[in-house]
Structure formats: C-alpha cells, structure tokens
Amino acid sequence: METMRDRFAPVLTQLLDEDPRVAVVLAEIGKDAFTEAQHRHPDRVINVGIREQLLVGAAAGLALTGLRPVVHSFAPFLVERPFEQLKLDLGHQDVGAVLVSAGASFDRPTDGQTHMAPGDVALLDTLDGWTVHVPGHPDEAEALLRRAVAAGDDKVYVRLSALANRQAHEVDGQRFTTVREGRAGVVVAVGPALDAVLAAAEGLDVTVLYATTVRPFDAVALRRATGTAGTDVVLVEPCLAGTSTAAVNEALAELPHRVLGLGVGRRELRRYGTVEEHTAAHGLDAASLRERISAFVAVPARG
Known part of the structure; x- marks a missing residue:
C-alpha cells in the first residue's frame, strides 16, 4: 500500500495547478517529488536549502502576501528546530501555514534520535490556535491535507506517518x-x-x-x-x-x-x-x- 507521504506530493501538485494561492516551501527534503511542479510554478515552489528556520520564516513571508504556504520536512526539522519561527513568524504575526511532517515518532529508527519527534504535538500545544491532524491512512491524509489547504489562513499541522491502519474512515477534520x-x-x-x-x-x-x-x-x-x-x-x-x-x-x-x-x-x-x-x-x-x-x-x- 502506498504511504501517506507517497500521496502527499501528487495531491499538493494538483492543488498548485488548481489554486494560485497555494505555495510549497521545502528545505531540500522532498524536493525531487516536486521537480515537475517547480517547472510549472517556479514562483510558488521554493526550496530554501538546509535552513529550517528560513523554511518557516519564508512561509510566513509568503502568507503575509496572501499566499497559502504548505511547508514540508521531517517532524524534528519542521517543529522542533524552527520552533521560535513558529512562535514568532507565524504566531506573533498572526499568519497561517500548513505544516506537513514526515517521520512521525520513530518511522526511521535507523536514522536515530535526530529523525524522531514524539513531542511534536505537545510542543505545538504550547502555542495558540493550531489545528492538528493525525491521519491513520493515506486516504485520510489526503482528505485532511485538502481541508487544511482550503482552511482560510489557519495554522494547521498534518502529521504523516509510514504506519497506517488497514482501513480508512471518513474524516471531517473535526469530530471523532x-x-x-x-x-x-x-x-x-x-x-x-x-x-x-x-x-x-x-x-x-x-x-x-x-x-x-x-x-x-x-x-x-x-x-x-x-x-x-x-x-x-x-x-x-x-x-x-x-x-x-x-x-x-x-x-x-x-x-x-x-x-x-x-x-x-x-x-x-x-x-x-x-x-x-x-x-x-x-x-x-x-x-x-x-x-x-x-x-x-x-x-x-x-x-
């Protein structure tokens, strides 16, 4: 079965084609999946290099111009390393973005503690106004990603994992x-x-x-x-x-x-x-x- 992350790039590429507000911000990780999208939308697919603080700062700048940035990396590089930028560049400036992580808590154990972030949701809990989605199946991940991108200018975190349940459930981004x-x-x-x-x-x-x-x-x-x-x-x-x-x-x-x-x-x-x-x-x-x-x-x- 394809993983949630396998589904991520094709869905987001489609959203880039359909919605001129959508932008993608990367820090090297995942860039190969957006090669064609970058050719079609060079002004809205941005790779900042291995600079995770800039990753979030650039997304905040795009949000200030009216775009809807989707920011992607492994969870420790997306939530933990640039936490100050999440607090200030997004929170203090009151702008939104969609953070889409990979790796979850221990999806890549051979990479060691550097690629593990079990405390990501708890860390976001110290900030105000975040919506947090934790899908359990690629179909749910797609539905929640589409909802997050369309969610006005909210601050949304979508936590992707290589682990998945056998069966998808209908999700509405609100109710259990x-x-x-x-x-x-x-x-x-x-x-x-x-x-x-x-x-x-x-x-x-x-x-x-x-x-x-x-x-x-x-x-x-x-x-x-x-x-x-x-x-x-x-x-x-x-x-x-x-x-x-x-x-x-x-x-x-x-x-x-x-x-x-x-x-x-x-x-x-x-x-x-x-x-x-x-x-x-x-x-x-x-x-x-x-x-x-x-x-x-x-x-x-x-x-």
Whole structure:
C-alpha cells in the first residue's frame, strides 16, 4: 500500500495547478517529488536549502502576501528546530501555514534520535490556535491535507506517518468517530494506533473512539461516550505519552474520571532497531495495549 507521504506530493501538485494561492516551501527534503511542479510554478515552489528556520520564516513571508504556504520536512526539522519561527513568524504575526511532517515518532529508527519527534504535538500545544491532524491512512491524509489547504489562513499541522491502519474512515477534520461501543470504559485511538487498539480491545466491553483531528479536541464526542461507557478513559497516541491527557481532563472537568495516557515514552531508546521493536518497547503493540487497557478499566472479557 502506498504511504501517506507517497500521496502527499501528487495531491499538493494538483492543488498548485488548481489554486494560485497555494505555495510549497521545502528545505531540500522532498524536493525531487516536486521537480515537475517547480517547472510549472517556479514562483510558488521554493526550496530554501538546509535552513529550517528560513523554511518557516519564508512561509510566513509568503502568507503575509496572501499566499497559502504548505511547508514540508521531517517532524524534528519542521517543529522542533524552527520552533521560535513558529512562535514568532507565524504566531506573533498572526499568519497561517500548513505544516506537513514526515517521520512521525520513530518511522526511521535507523536514522536515530535526530529523525524522531514524539513531542511534536505537545510542543505545538504550547502555542495558540493550531489545528492538528493525525491521519491513520493515506486516504485520510489526503482528505485532511485538502481541508487544511482550503482552511482560510489557519495554522494547521498534518502529521504523516509510514504506519497506517488497514482501513480508512471518513474524516471531517473535526469530530471523532465511534468505531465500536461498550460499557466499561472508553479508549481513544489516535491515527495509526487504531488497528492495534482494535486488536487489543477484541472481546473487551469498551467503547473505541477514533481521532484523526486532536486539536481542537472533540470534547463533545468524549462526553457522549462516557455517558454510556463510564468515565475511565484510555488515550492511545502515536506521539508522546500523555499529550492529550489535559484535553481529556478539560472535557470531563465536571465529572469524576480517570485517564491513562499511553504513547511514546520519554526514555530514549539507544538501539536503532526496527519500527516494530520501537512499537513494542513503548508498549504500543496489541498485546501490551490489551494488558494495560484491561488492567486500567478492570473490565472482564465479553463472554
């Protein structure tokens, strides 16, 4: 199956052809996928070289002229390294852009810690006004990218991953999807974590919500689910563990509740390994999730 990133360049090239406001800003990474687009739109496909602070600064400048810049690189080079420019050039100047990352938390383990950014969404949470999409399938990534580009002048982050669920779901860039219903607790599966969560929850009496847009957080869907499934909530995120715990607490502030935030741990794994080994080491494989979910919600298997 093609990856989310495979889908990214063709879709964005089409948007460049269709919408004169769209511009693409690159820092070497991904430039080969836009060779033809650059020939057709040399003024709107810009490669700044290996200068990630300039990557974001140039995008902000384009936004000030009325363009809709789409900025692409690996997550640590797009969110962490130029964070000051995200805060000032975009945030302080009150202009928008679409950031599209690759690599996710550990998609490229052989490249080591330099190419890992499990804390990207948590870092953006320190800034105001960001919409954050975490698709779990290439079809969802395309739909959310198109929505992000068309979203006026908003600040949007689209987190692409090489990991994907087997099946796409309809996404609207706002609401969570109820995948299955139960009575003993709620599990919120974010993006590519859904397949592992469904395997882990097989036979357990829990509701599973699927989230591909985590900011804004769909508090309405969570409150609705807890009304029938109880107020034990497990978050399973393909980013830093606990990233959305505060959002759950805010959504359920008027209700007694418990939250377990599962995701990528803070401890650095100093062996490159494989994606599967990293997934297991962080307890995000189906077997580990089942054990942790069952222990937290104290739910017997359906029988």
